[in-house]
Amino acid sequence: MHAAGVCSTIVRVIMGFFQRLGWPMLFAILLSTELSAAFPYGAPAQAPLGPAITHYDFDVTVGQRAPDCFQKDVILVNGEYHKQIEVTQGNILEVTVYNNLPATWPLVSEGISIHWHGFSMNGAEWYDGVGYLAQCPIQAGTNFTYRFQVNEEPGTYFWHGHSGNEKVDGFSGPLIVRPAGPEPFMYDEERVLYLSDNYHTSATALTFPLNRPFDAKKQTNDSGGWDWVAVPQAILLNSHGFYGDCDLLAGSNTVIPPKCNVTTQWVPPGRSKILPYASGNNPGCKRENVTVEAGKTYRIRMINAGSLAYLTVCFADHNVTIVAADAYPTNPLTVPCVDINLGQRYDVLLKADRPVGNYWLTALVVNSTRTGSPAGYGVLRYAGANESLLPWEPILQPESVPAWTFGTVSKITLPDVYLNPRTVPKGTVLPLNSSSLAPPNNTKTLLVNLTQPLLPNGQLRWALNNVATFGTPSCLPTLDLVRRNLGMMTSMAQSTQLGKIAPDMPEQQIGNALEVPTYLEDGSPSPLAPVAGQEFMLLEVGDVVDVILQNLPANANGGDYRPGVGANRTAQEQHPFHMHGHHFWVLAYGLGTFNEATNRSSFNTDNPPFRDSYTIFKNGWTAIRFKADNPGVWILHCHTDWHLFMGQKMYFATSPQLAQPPPPDLPQCPNTCLYNFGPYTRSYVQSRWGSSGYST
Numbered sequence: 001m002h003a004a005g006v007c008s009t010i011v012r013v014i015m016g017f018f019q020r021l022g023w024p025m026l027f028a029i030l031l032s033t034e035l036s037a038a039f040p041y042g043a044p045a046q047a048p049l050g051p052a053i054t055h056y057d058f059d060v061t062v063g064q065r066a067p068d069c070f071q072k073d074v075i076l077v078n079g080e081y082h083k084q085i086e087v088t089q090g091n092i093l094e095v096t097v098y099n100n101l102p103a104t105w106p107l108v109s110e111g112i113s114i115h116w117h118g119f120s121m122n123g124a125e126w127y128d129g130v131g132y133l134a135q136c137p138i139q140a141g142t143n144f145t146y147r148f149q150v151n152e153e154p155g156t157y158f159w160h161g162h163s164g165n166e167k168v169d170g171f172s173g174p175l176i177v178r179p180a181g182p183e184p185f186m187y188d189e190e191r192v193l194y195l196s197d198n199y200h201t202s203a204t205a206l207t208f209p210l211n212r213p214f215d216a217k218k219q220t221n222d223s224g225g226w227d228w229v230a231v232p233q234a235i236l237l238n239s240h241g242f243y244g245d246c247d248l249l250a251g252s253n254t255v256i257p258p259k260c261n262v263t264t265q266w267v268p269p270g271r272s273k274i275l276p277y278a279s280g281n282n283p284g285c286k287r288e289n290v291t292v293e294a295g296k297t298y299r300i301r302m303i304n305a306g307s308l309a310y311l312t313v314c315f316a317d318h319n320v321t322i323v324a325a326d327a328y329p330t331n332p333l334t335v336p337c338v339d340i341n342l343g344q345r346y347d348v349l350l351k352a353d354r355p356v357g358n359y360w361l362t363a364l365v366v367n368s369t370r371t372g373s374p375a376g377y378g379v380l381r382y383a384g385a386n387e388s389l390l391p392w393e394p395i396l397q398p399e400s401v402p403a404w405t406f407g408t409v410s411k412i413t414l415p416d417v418y419l420n421p422r423t424v425p426k427g428t429v430l431p432l433n434s435s436s437l438a439p440p441n442n443t444k445t446l447l448v449n450l451t452q453p454l455l456p457n458g459q460l461r462w463a464l465n466n467v468a469t470f471g472t473p474s475c476l477p478t479l480d481l482v483r484r485n486l487g488m489m490t491s492m493a494q495s496t497q498l499g500k501i502a503p504d505m506p507e508q509q510i511g512n513a514l515e516v517p518t519y520l521e522d523g524s525p526s527p528l529a530p531v532a533g534q535e536f537m538l539l540e541v542g543d544v545v546d547v548i549l550q551n552l553p554a555n556a557n558g559g560d561y562r563p564g565v566g567a568n569r570t571a572q573e574q575h576p577f578h579m580h581g582h583h584f585w586v587l588a589y590g591l592g593t594f595n596e597a598t599n600r601s602s603f604n605t606d607n608p609p610f611r612d613s614y615t616i617f618k619n620g621w622t623a624i625r626f627k628a629d630n631p632g633v634w635i636l637h638c639h640t641d642w643h644l645f646m647g648q649k650m651y652f653a654t655s656p657q658l659a660q661p662p663p664p665d666l667p668q669c670p671n672t673c674l675y676n677f678g679p680y681t682r683s684y685v686q687s688r689w690g691s692s693g694y695s696t
């Protein structure tokens, strides 16, 4: 076996590191002018010796944990739940992942991979971690080493699984990039606040019903029927919480906000039967304490790693000052509560300037977003406060704090020093060939309608411009297929008028990419009828693209609703979109339908925030701009895990012929792979995974 259990962070400076890497292309990148453009002020100090290597072993296993008092199977790294890692800007990050998960975990046993959320991975596209896009998943019993130079803005990120359901089952953790020089903010100490939502049911059991026919006429005893995952049973603060804090009803798809009451600091074993679906073992659980000392200033690195919950985080009696969003600095903004959507990060400064005591730390799902969700409660504890006491003030209830308005979010902007080439701080990571973070003019515009169609097979999907995109079309990395044969995509492209429907089957044989209907965003109209396939936009290095994401009620925009089921759906919700390989400028957002003639003038091209995860507001639109400076195939997707699974994604293929050849040790691809749109009928689940408890 291996030494992965040794939870080791070995930082080594190796003179002959080029040979170690065994990958000549990396040598080429390191010497290229492109790197010096990304580091306009020169490479880090140790460059003459070669970058230092920060190495982690990830021994990935399944284990039982009770983060919210309910014991269940979770995915662990070296025995830790939500393992934190960190690396210094300019270092080589090397993570060897040993997949020691059992081969009996549907949608997880098919393989895992890791995405470095927020990293641009310029020149390191093969390590971006999207299963079947950049690599095949790491199969059970095998290992793979991610190895790339961290040319990223110092700040707060996270790593997470990106192949099947492994993220929702706990395969994620904080990822901190330290600057090679001093930090840009003044503070005494730092704390991480890792936010997540916790389901008592395995992600797999929640996922199967999402693929089953929504249309009652298509349902059979074997197919089963569609079922929504509903809200999580608990919100976790640094992986701690208690599902009993809020009086959730079973399933919790209710519109009634729950009443919450927090009575104990340490929740003893034996209270697991108070909810109908919470009949698991309760070995006890702890509440999170964020500890501070009076007089000090803390940098709190907030990360929303959840699968559904858009959170509003409040520190009782303390305002906090936002100083960075998705790693890039912002003009300081002081707020009593921070709205943080899935995939987003905020760095906030908190001054411990109140009387020594215990204060509530609360993560709320505001009523208007997911009514019925629980809230998460922890304690901000000053050194010297009585540790056996909870804060005396009443807790915040889920509906008691309003969500941020456009007025609040519009105040999150880039500081002037980043907008002027002469004042950009040393070490700032800029788009290629840019001399500051000021947005360049766009060369292209793409309008994307977010729709929720019903496919002819009865599946309810999320789609972009009427295409619900598969995750696993060919059992081969799409990046490699497209890099070797760009013409393949155009030859696979479907007439948008016909709308070919992909084969309605659970599995694919290796190499059968041609079976997958492909739609190119080339100015043609969207498919008339909704389709399942894959949606691409071809770009060339240097393009600057405005993407207008239009989010009207679910069945607007010609999302073809067959007469009968779903014809009158008016579902509306926000979606947190995340872009791989790039940060983007958030230029504008508004209610209603985007109007090119009247709304472009509202774009903030002066000091827009530079982010990688942003909300597409409901019944409205959000306009983002990115510079295609990174050859490869990059995914833009909703970070609500369930929506991603249901197809809410598309790919930008930027000069893929310029991507490097794949490293020789990329994981082996399996001979068959699963369509994430496969009909998980009861008989199929039974035949593939046996009665492992998931075949409901």
Ligand SMILES: *[C@@H]1O[C@H](CO)[C@@H](O)[C@H](O)[C@H]1NC(C)=O
Pocket (backbone or CB within 6 Å): 001, 002, 003, 142, 143, 144, 665
């Ligand atoms: C890791 O994988 C390689 C093949 O890629 C194999 O040779 C090696 O034995 C594996 N190491 C461990 C410790 O399993």
Ligand SMILES: *[C@@H]1O[C@H](CO)[C@@H](O)[C@H](O)[C@H]1NC(C)=O
Pocket (backbone or CB within 6 Å): 221, 682
């Ligand atoms: C439907 O499936 C259930 C179990 O899932 C089984 O008990 C029942 O007999 C089936 N009914 C028919 C008509 O096949």
Ligand SMILES: *[C@@H]1O[C@H](CO)[C@@H](O)[C@H](O)[C@H]1NC(C)=O
Pocket (backbone or CB within 6 Å): 261, 262, 263
């Ligand atoms: C919270 O629970 C405690 C203990 O059960 C009870 O005394 C108290 O009245 C409850 N508070 C509220 C607001 O329901």
Ligand SMILES: *[C@@H]1O[C@H](CO)[C@@H](O)[C@H](O)[C@H]1NC(C)=O
Pocket (backbone or CB within 6 Å): 240, 265, 266, 286, 287, 288, 289, 387, 388
């Ligand atoms: C928080 O503090 C309480 C009281 O000291 C303690 O019981 C609990 O274990 C602490 N929580 C964690 C996560 O350590």
Ligand SMILES: *[C@@H]1O[C@H](CO)[C@@H](O)[C@H](O)[C@H]1NC(C)=O
Pocket (backbone or CB within 6 Å): 317, 318, 319, 334, 335, 336
């Ligand atoms: C927080 O800021 C608001 C103004 O934005 C101010 O009214 C309030 O007193 C501040 N609260 C604390 C605890 O400093």
Ligand SMILES: *[C@@H]1O[C@H](CO)[C@@H](O)[C@H](O)[C@H]1NC(C)=O
Pocket (backbone or CB within 6 Å): 255, 257, 366, 367, 368, 371, 399, 400, 401, 402
């Ligand atoms: C919470 O939901 C209720 C019921 O839908 C509504 O009356 C109330 O205005 C909502 N509160 C907020 C803050 O959105």
Ligand SMILES: *[C@@H]1O[C@H](CO)[C@@H](O)[C@H](O)[C@H]1NC(C)=O
Pocket (backbone or CB within 6 Å): 386, 387, 388, 389
């Ligand atoms: C802390 O609070 C507990 C519970 O009220 C009390 O019994 C204890 O005396 C307090 N400790 C101190 C040092 O005040």
Ligand SMILES: *[C@@H]1O[C@H](CO)[C@@H](O)[C@H](O)[C@H]1NC(C)=O
Pocket (backbone or CB within 6 Å): 441
């Ligand atoms: C960008 O566009 C504006 C008008 O929209 C124009 O004034 C400006 O010169 C353009 N900048 C560049 C670099 O082309």
Ligand SMILES: *[C@@H]1O[C@H](CO)[C@@H](O)[C@H](O)[C@H]1NC(C)=O
Pocket (backbone or CB within 6 Å): 447, 448, 449, 465, 525, 526, 556, 557, 558
């Ligand atoms: C988006 O929907 C509008 C109708 O709301 C339609 O006119 C437009 O053609 C659609 N755009 C695309 C790219 O599908």
Ligand SMILES: *[C@@H]1O[C@H](CO)[C@@H](O)[C@H](O)[C@H]1NC(C)=O
Pocket (backbone or CB within 6 Å): 563, 564, 565, 567, 568
């Ligand atoms: C849709 O709503 C309209 C108006 O309420 C109603 O007349 C129509 O029957 C509904 N259609 C379906 C398929 O439910």
Ligand SMILES: *[C@@H]1O[C@H](CO)[C@@H](O)[C@H](O)[C@H]1NC(C)=O
Pocket (backbone or CB within 6 Å): 588, 589, 590, 591, 595, 598, 599, 602
């Ligand atoms: C967009 O334009 C419409 C008019 O077509 C206007 O009513 C709306 O306020 C504009 N939105 C923004 C954010 O500028």
Ligand SMILES: *[C@@H]1O[C@H](CO)[C@@H](O)[C@H](O)[C@H]1NC(C)=O
Pocket (backbone or CB within 6 Å): 432, 433, 541, 542, 628, 629, 630
């Ligand atoms: C950067 O400039 C070089 C040289 O002019 C050019 O070849 C390359 O395409 C540019 N890249 C981007 C992203 O603009």
Ligand SMILES: [Cu+2]
Pocket (backbone or CB within 6 Å): 574, 575, 576, 638, 639, 640, 643, 644, 648
């Ligand atoms: Cu979504």
